[in-house]
Amino acid sequence: MMRFSGLNLIAQAFSGHQSWPEQWPDKAPKAAYDVIIVGAGGHGLGAAYYLAAKYGITNVAVIEKGWLGGGNTGRNTTIIRSNYLYDESAHLYDHAVKLWDGLSQELNYNVMYSKRGVLMLAHNVHDIQSFKRHIHANRLNGVDNEWLSPEECQAYCPPLDISPNARHPVLGGALQRRGGTARHDSVAWGYARKATALGVDIIQNCAVTGIRRGPDGAVLGVETERGFIGAKKIGVSAAGNTSVVMNMAGLQFPLESYPLQALVSEPVKPIFPCVVMSNTVHAYISQSDKGELVIGAGTDQYTSYSQRGAFHIIEHTLAAICEIFPIFTRMRMLRTWGGIVDVTPDRSPILGKTPVQGLYVNCGWGTGGFKATPGAADLLAHTIAHDAPHAINAPFTLDRFRNGRMIDEAAAAAVAH
């Protein structure tokens, strides 16, 4: 694998950047692997990388029905934060934020993690009480989060309208300074490149059509469009399609898949210095390094696998954006798209073992899986390598819907997040 560096870049410039080598080869599947990961998004590719890098398991295949990073990894709004209410969630998401910190150096690939701060706006008394509770809970867990007055909010984010006559008055905000954004495609590409250098095979355009189990119930491998591939351990990281894959192993999951939309504006010069989220009126906005405003809309009300949503959802979000940031009322939007998110009843992920021996799952990230990419990948790899969960993901079992030990971030935030 070529190591990227400044010198390298200059050397390649002399040949007009025409001789950069292939970053990851597209492999034909072998007859069997030690571990198969289903789904080549950031979570799946990352799990393959950590299996190889941390646990020495290099005979790994990542199988993807479409193209690498073409699902929710390439469709999200790239927001990173860890200011979750409950201890279990704070530990889980902060584990990911800590890994984001050194990720570019570790992968020798610039994932453009930018700690520009995530500001969550409070528009009513309930928001103020809820956010202050979050701030205190976060600080007890060692997660940074601080309260800002409306004036401090505007100083941090100048386009914000804090006038008392605003349609959605800003009464303050909770700021996580370590939060921010990263370049989503780079995360998938960086993991793919480093994983293949360690011996992992990435097999694209190869849908899994079945999971074969032995007489004792343990997994034997996967049926795919390109034939059977054997493996004693299978990790499923298939986001919105998790229910479909789990059905192949005879399991029904507490998941529902919904379309979630996002959109970007035409690119403009730097105007928006941070990430602003308004849960109450449902608006998420940041500016990419290309200059586009990146805006997250809500989920549609019905389950779907269509990867597209309704226009009235976008209209609702843009109405809120225009009220909070009147400066953007005449911006033109460039593209909209949808991804399919798998939502659990308590809005917390399921990350661990399943009732089927050798089958592991990483799902249920709902509308907020991107921020967790390195953490989820690392913990899935740990769970597969040890056949037991790490202390951080131990509470995120499938069993919690039976024994009642829910991690109810849905009730904590009262919105999709």
Next chain:
Amino acid sequence: MLLIHCPYCEEDRPEVEFVYGGEAHIARPLDPATLSDEEWEHYLYIRRNPRGRHHERWRHTHGCGRFFNAVRDTVSDRFEQTYKAGEPRK
């Protein structure tokens, strides 16, 4: 936006008049106290979430206000049919 046929009003109306009610034909257990944890979990949380034909409930909130059932393809979002609550699974 979906165009939904209300079987009570017998009209095609826009989606914003309706509220989605989740998977259809999940009957509330008559005596919850006798259920095992597994059965209770299944009733409350386990969903089919199929890729394809889906039976689901809708409520015509800003119309007649009544619940009805629908069969929709979750890949194309196309409605196959809608039918009144209480009618057998189509």
